[in-house]
Amino acid sequence: xxxxxIKYRWLIISFSLxxxxxxxxxxxxxxxxxxxxxxIPSSMESRIKTDEIENEFGxxxxxxxxxxxxxxxxxxxxxxxKNIDQGISKLSxxxxxxxxxxxxxxxxxEGMMIVDPLIKTIPSEGDTAGINELYNDILNxxxxxxxxxxxxxxxxxxxxxxxxxESESVVLAKVDSVVAANTGNxxxxxxGLPYIRLHIMKDVKRDAIVLVPLALIVMLLVLxxxxxxxxxxxxxxxxxxxxxxxxxxxxxxxxxxxxxxxLLVPILxxxxxxxxxxxxxxxxxxxxRKEKYIPKREIINEIIRSLKKPLIYSGLTTIAGILxxxxxxxxxxxxxxxxxxxxVLAALIMSILLIxxxxxxxxxxxxxxxxxxxxxxxxxxxxxxLAELIIRYPGHIILYxxxxxxxxxxxxxxxxxxxxxxxxxxxxxxxxQASDIINKKFGGSQTISVMxxxxxxxxxxxxxxxxxxxxxxxxxxxxxxFSISQAVREMSKAVxxxxxxxxxxxxxxxxxxxxxxxxxxxxxxxxxxxxxLNLENTRAHVLIKLSxxxxxVIKNVNNKIQTITKDIPAEVTTGGYAMIMADFxxxxxxxxxxxxxxxxxxxxxxxxxxxxxxxGGLTGSIPLxxxxxxxxxxxxxxxxxxxxxxxxxxxxxxxxxxxxTIQYIWSFSNNIRNGLTYEESTRTSLRTIGRSIIxxxxxxxAGFSVLVLSGFSSIRFFGYxxxxxxxxxxxxxxxxxxxxxxxxRPGFVKADMNTLKKTIK
Numbered sequence: 001x002x003x004x005x006i007k008y009r010w011l012i013i014s015f016s017l018x019x020x021x022x023x024x025x026x027x028x029x030x031x032x033x034x035x036x037x038x039x040i041p042s043s044m045e046s047r048i049k050t051d052e053i054e055n056e057f058g059x060x061x062x063x064x065x066x067x068x069x070x071x072x073x074x075x076x077x078x079x080x081x082k083n084i085d086q087g088i089s090k091l092s093x094x095x096x097x098x099x100x101x102x103x104x105x106x107x108x109x110e111g112m113m114i115v116d117p118l119i120k121t122i123p124s125e126g127d128t129a130g131i132n133e134l135y136n137d138i139l140n141x142x143x144x145x146x147x148x149x150x151x152x153x154x155x156x157x158x159x160x161x162x163x164x165x166e167s168e169s170v171v172l173a174k175v176d177s178v179v180a181a182n183t184g185n186x187x188x189x190x191x192g193l194p195y196i197r198l199h200i201m202k203d204v205k206r207d208a209i210v211l212v213p214l215a216l217i218v219m220l221l222v223l224x225x226x227x228x229x230x231x232x233x234x235x236x237x238x239x240x241x242x243x244x245x246x247x248x249x250x251x252x253x254x255x256x257x258x259x260x261x262x263l264l265v266p267i268l269x270x271x272x273x274x275x276x277x278x279x280x281x282x283x284x285x286x287x288x289r290k291e292k293y294i295p296k297r298e299i300i301n302e303i304i305r306s307l308k309k310p311l312i313y314s315g316l317t318t319i320a321g322i323l324x325x326x327x328x329x330x331x332x333x334x335x336x337x338x339x340x341x342x343x344v345l346a347a348l349i350m351s352i353l354l355i356x357x358x359x360x361x362x363x364x365x366x367x368x369x370x371x372x373x374x375x376x377x378x379x380x381x382x383x384x385x386l387a388e389l390i391i392r393y394p395g396h397i398i399l400y401x402x403x404x405x406x407x408x409x410x411x412x413x414x415x416x417x418x419x420x421x422x423x424x425x426x427x428x429x430x431x432x433q434a435s436d437i438i439n440k441k442f443g444g445s446q447t448i449s450v451m452x453x454x455x456x457x458x459x460x461x462x463x464x465x466x467x468x469x470x471x472x473x474x475x476x477x478x479x480x481x482f483s484i485s486q487a488v489r490e491m492s493k494a495v496x497x498x499x500x501x502x503x504x505x506x507x508x509x510x511x512x513x514x515x516x517x518x519x520x521x522x523x524x525x526x527x528x529x530x531x532x533l534n535l536e537n538t539r540a541h542v543l544i545k546l547s548x549x550x551x552x553v554i555k556n557v558n559n560k561i562q563t564i565t566k567d568i569p570a571e572v573t574t575g576g577y578a579m580i581m582a583d584f585x586x587x588x589x590x591x592x593x594x595x596x597x598x599x600x601x602x603x604x605x606x607x608x609x610x611x612x613x614x615x616g617g618l619t620g621s622i623p624l625x626x627x628x629x630x631x632x633x634x635x636x637x638x639x640x641x642x643x644x645x646x647x648x649x650x651x652x653x654x655x656x657x658x659x660x661t662i663q664y665i666w667s668f669s670n671n672i673r674n675g676l677t678y679e680e681s682t683r684t685s686l687r688t689i690g691r692s693i694i695x696x697x698x699x700x701x702a703g704f705s706v707l708v709l710s711g712f713s714s715i716r717f718f719g720y721x722x723x724x725x726x727x728x729x730x731x732x733x734x735x736x737x738x739x740x741x742x743x744x745r746p747g748f749v750k751a752d753m754n755t756l757k758k759t760i761k
Contacts, residue, residue: 001308002301002356009357016354020242023249030248032201033257039330039584046583050575053451057531057541058095058161063175063192064445065158066437069185072149072156073131078122080184085158087178093171096161096530100148104524105141106490113494113516115524118144142490146480150441156186157442168194169201191434191445193577196422199431200260203711207263215270215706216240222702223274226695227281235355236277239347244269247343260424260712261332261645262339269343271703271722272318272656275696276311276351279663282692283307284359300356308352310666313610314659315348317603321655324599325648328591330584333648337595340652379691383734387683390738397739401626409629411636417585418641420446420549424712443480443545446578448557450542454570457513457537462488463506464568465540472544472560477553483542484532491516546578554582588647599654600624607658611665613748619740620661623732624654631725640721645714649721656700657729660693664733668741669749678745682738690734697730 005012040047065084069077078100085099103118118137123130138149149156162171172194179188219240223233244266251258283303287294322344325337390397422435422445438445450468454461466485473481489504495516496502507513517526532541546553558574565572600621608617628650640646667689671681704726707719741749 001352002297002304005304005353005356006297006300006360009360012353012357013361016242016350020245023247023253024245026249026252027245029252031252031257032204033259039259039261039332040580040587041329041331044580044583044587046575046579049573050449050577050580052573053449053541053575056451056534056539057449063160063162063172063190063194064434064438064442065160065175065179066189066191066434066442067156067158067186068154068189068437069187071153072186073123073135073153074185075122075125076184077156077186078119080182080186081156081158082122083182084178087182088158088160088175091171091174091178093163093166093174094160095163097158098148098160099158100144100156103141103144103148104528105137105144106494106520106524108494113491113519113523115520118148142486146441146443152441155437155441157438159192162194169198172198189430189434189437191431191438193445195434196431199425199429203425204258204260204263207710207712207715208258208266211263211706211710212244212266212270214709215267215703218702218706219270219274219699222699223278226698227278227285232281232285235281235358236274236351238358239277239350239354240270240273242350243273243343243347246346247339250339250342256335259332260715261330261336261648263715264645264648264707264718265336265339265343267704267707268340268652269347271700272344273347274699275656275659276315276348277355278696278699279307279311279692280351280355280359282695286688296360300360303356303359304352310663311348311352313606313666314662315344317606317610317658317662318655319344319348320602320606321599321651321653321658324595324597324602324651324654327594327598328648328651329587329594330591330647333591333595336648337651340655344655379694380687383686383690384683386735387686387738390686390735390742391679391682394739394743397735398743401736401739405626405629408633408637411633412629414636414639415632416636416639416641417551417588418643418714420581422549424643424714426711426713429711439479439547439549444478444547444549446546446549446581447576448544448546448554448561448574448578449576450544450561450565451573451575452540452542452565452568452570453538453573454568455510455538456484456533456540457510457517458569459506459508459510459513461540461568461570462513464564464570465542466506468542468561468564471564472542472557475553475556475560477546477548477550478544478557479547480545481542482532482545484529484540487520487529487532488513488516491520495519544576549578549581551582551585554578558582588642592642592647592650595648595651596628596654599651603654603658607662610662611748613746615746616665616748619737619746619748620658620665622740623661623729623736624657626732626736627653627657627725627728630728631721634724635721640717643714645712645718646721649718649725653722653725653729656726657732660697660729660733661737663689663693664737665741665749668738672750678742682742686734686738693730693733697726700726 067077067081081099082101085097085101088094089097100119101117104115105118107114107116118141119134123134135153138144139151145151162168220233220237223237224230227233247269248266251262280303283306284299287299287302319341322340323337325333328334422432425432435445452461452465456462462485465483469481469483469485472478485506488506492502493504507516531543544557558579561574603624604617604621607620608614611617611620631650631653635646664685667685668681671684676684701723704719704722708716710716710719
């Protein structure tokens with residue numbers, strides 16, 4: 001291979017640069033997908049049922065404009081709300097609105113049902129009686145209280161449904177223009193899933209623009225500190241740039257879109273892509289320091305001879321660990337597995353071919369290399385005492401490691417799952433603040449929808465709808481419930497007196513229910529019920545708003561729905577965004593189990609083949625298993641939840657962390673076969689490959705550390721967790737594994753692993 005690299009060095013360099021630039025040019029054409037429901041397969045039951053409900057009653061993705069003030073019932077605030085409401089009503093892309101000025105009141109007048117607007121006229125500033133009357137009307141109107149006005153009268157809302165006549169971004173821009181043109185005392189906040197998606201798109205682009213260059217800068221600095229001269233830094237860094245560009249260029253080429261999850265791919269490759277190059281450059285430095293003037297051909301031969309196989313094995317196990325994401329049920333996780341594996345493969349191939357080519361063309365003969373800031377002397381002060389500690393107390397190290405792992409892993413029982421998009425943003429984010437107000441004062445922004453298909457005016461069905469409405473209202477975490485049975489009860493209040501049997505009741509005859517609707521239509525608008533009942537009266541919609549959209553609440557509500565509707569004489573369909581998110585939570589758990597299991601088993605098999613020993617595979621897997629237990633325990637104790645981002649960490653950690661173990665065992669085995677004792681091999685391995693492993697771990701952690709500056713809370717948590725997980729893999733590779741080998745002295749470390757797979761030339 002060395003002769004091949006030397007002979008075709010310029011072709012290798014030219015081809016690598018050209019291919020990388022072609023893929024990099026494709027990156028600007030990438031699009032962003034902020035829709036969380038697209039993260040799960042379209043065949044999932046909750047998506048299918050939600051689509052059925054939305055085909056009948058419209059898309060549930062609504063926007064909410066929130067108006068807040070110390071008291072919202074002032075003339076100026078009400079006029080501002082009215083002006084904005086009228087402005088939004090003129091937008092062709094808004095199909096339906098619910099506001100203080102579209103809400104009706106059902107009243108009784110001389111035994112007749114009267115339907116009037118909630119606000120006929122806006123009370124003037126000095127009209128205390130008018131304001132008090134409006135205050136009482138709001139509190140007594142179940143379709144206004146905590147829907148268009150909060151009970152404490154500090155907030156009001158306009159809810160609008162977007163149709164598909166224009167793109168969502170265009171619609172939101174028009175709504176923003178209407179709001180900007182109507183200023184006042186009230187603070188206006190914007191919420192709802194469309195605005196959440198808009199902020200996700202902005203933050204994904206912002207993170208890509210800010211974090212990727214920042215990660216590259218951090219990587220440059222770390223490489224400079226650890227490798228010294230800039231020419232040595234350039235070699236692994238060029239591999240990082242090219243492999244990352246190739247990987248990200250695949251996204252538009254394949255037709256995929258950027259998401260919160262795929263945003264991690266370039267950071268992963270920046271952090272990991274230089275690993276193999278660092279081993280090669282560090283080996284080059286070691287050779288040059290032993291003998292100052294060596295022919296370049298001999299240097300290339302020595303580098304390839306000593307590092308080709310461990311690098312290939314490390315790369316294959318890293319790819320295998322990352323490909324564990326292919327078993328994940330979350331679509332972007334599978335995409336990330338493909339992209340990251342492709343990027344690591346490109347980095348591995350270029351490291352083995354491109355970096356030796358760079359080394360060969362750098363000069364006619366090697367020269368004395370500048371000592372880096374973190375040179376051998378700095379590492380000797382750490383690694384030499386560490387080696388002596390391992391040699392003297394291997395049993396103590398193993399015992400303390402076991403105790404520490406058991407204690408920390410107990411936190412796994414506290415581990416939570418998070419699928420609420422609102423929590424992806426920090427608490428000071430405007431969308432998060434708007435969502436908090438919606439959840440506290442307006443019932444909640446996430447919903448569960450129940451569609452009942454049958455003769456809705458049948459008293460049996462109507463009463464079961466009413467039972468469902470009233471029962472779910474009392475579940476903790478449910479904010480508001482809307483159904484056609486509530487409207488029927490309100491109509492009955494306008495027809496019957498409080499002391500009469502029919503007051504606030506569902507009539508016992510179908511004809512009586514139909515008559516209530518006829519009376520309503522005499523002064524009201526049948527479209528008022530379009531979200532709760534279709535025109536043919538064959539389908540009803542119960543909308544359950546969740547003030548706490550946690551998975552526990554969603555599960556409780558769904559169980560109540562199933563219990564109440566199990567024997568209803570109608571077809572019942574349960575869906576809604578909250579149900580999709582509940583399925584998403586199950587997907588995270590399922591995906592975590594399958595991807596983790598696949599990665600561990602695959603890496604174990606590969607390690608067993610590499611070390612030609614079942615025991616070798618088991619030993620090499622120990623640091624990974626320990627790191628996983630520590631990671632999940634730490635997440636449980638600190639309250640960091642499993643979500644779309646953090647659920648990917650274990651597979652990534654396995655793929656990256658296994659590299660450290662392979663490099664140490666390979667180096668130790670070579671030293672043993674060269675005649676060194678176990679003690680001498682431990683000292684030599686830590687002093688040589690141990691330095692490279694630490695540099696690799698530092699660069700990985702440095703690359704991922706920029707994620708703590710992300711606009712998404714989950715991505716920031718991912719950045720913190722990488723430091724924990726890679727740090728534990730590092731400790732496992734240079735402390736625990738050496739201690740296990742020193743204590744038990746397994747036979748596999750004496751095997752000649754260079755005889756494995758002779759086809760790798």
